[in-house]
Amino acid sequence: MKHFEIYSIDLHNSTTIFKLTNNSLFETQLTLSKDGKHIIFRQYSHGDNQKDFVDLQGRLNSLDLITGHIERLAKDFSGNVFGYTYNSDGSVYILGQLRTEVHIYTQQSSMDSTIHCHGWNGTYHLISSSPFGRTRAVAFVYSSLEKPKEVYIADDIYQLQSANAITNENNLFTQRDLPKTKVYTWKNDQDNQAIEGILHYPPGKFELKKLPLFILIHGGPHSASLNAFEANWYNWASIAAVEGWLVLEPNYSGSTGYGDQFVNEIRFHTLSRRTRDIMSAVDNLIKDGIVDPNKLNVGGYSYGGTLTNWLITQTTRFNAALSGSSAIERVLSCGTIDLPVLINYLMGGFPWEVPKSYQNQSAIYSLDRIRTPTHIVTAEGDVRVDAQQSYILERGLRSLGVPVQLLVFPKEGHDLENDPWHGKIKVREELKWLAKYGHGLKQNIS
Incomplete structure (x- = not known):
């Protein structure tokens, strides 16, 4: 991270490189202002060791190329900056996430307040405006859970609800009976913290009772499940719902879009505290009569898989579990992850500094509880979560007599982006596992 900085290069003399920043930010999406005096950029987080690293939500900054001063834009926005576009008049249009929504906000200058541009509920994925100021029109990509992605044009940023679609690439989905959704809210029964998630109902079963439940946990952990249309190997709640499952996507504490304090509540208790967020949701869904208490299932990818591993060491209430690219031992994570500063920060230090923290948040030491x-x-070439973690989990469960199946994708990394068939195979096999065990057909294990 010490060398993750913004640089400039003289195109007339490519050997001359100037370092413009000297900090611990993850800088991305750089835009040069029209007058050439500022660089606008997004940041992910900051800190270069476990003592000063603070993994906050996405921010938008402006770098003064004359003084070197960095100023935060949209300081009054408490959510996660998802993206932005810089306008010819010096203002910015900001894609800001609050809770499950990503809307558009404007800010004329760093001294001004951000203004919410009222549009449709859902997620604005990308936005673009004319760099020359010849038109006030804006183009954007938009979707919601029940409306697939398309590109839209609005005559003015304040006329978003009158925007017209200029593409029709996903019309096929509008002809299908898609799952209906709603936001579901509950409280952690230990600290009374309000948590929310998205419920995806099987087509034709909206708000019916006693449905089989599949909890799909997002990764990150600093991410969130959104009011956005997705149907892929990672965001596959709608696919599972079509197969008859009521799917809950929980935005547990640590998720973005709920304020910095909510994001950082995950520190020191990366798994144990999240257990109560998830299990409180289960208890409330049962209490409300929404789910069948005998048909509970859980799964996730990356951190979602890691939390799944932990959950099934804490309870035997789940019929089936889906663990994707997950960690089972935190010391191994510290030594193999491509972003070690994140692990060190979340755990509170290195393994030799806080060994109990690593042990207390590693599912491997409670593996004998799993039923x-x-x-x-897992992916053969995963550098985010080493495949050895999955090998250890598979070997441990097999030795314990727990039904287990390991699927390894060759020549793949964490994002499964090298072969599109791999994502299809992943979801297909996971659905087969849910169908086999998810309805309460699991074997008795002594």
């Missing part, structure tokens, strides 16, 4: 049939997915 849940578990499907495991």
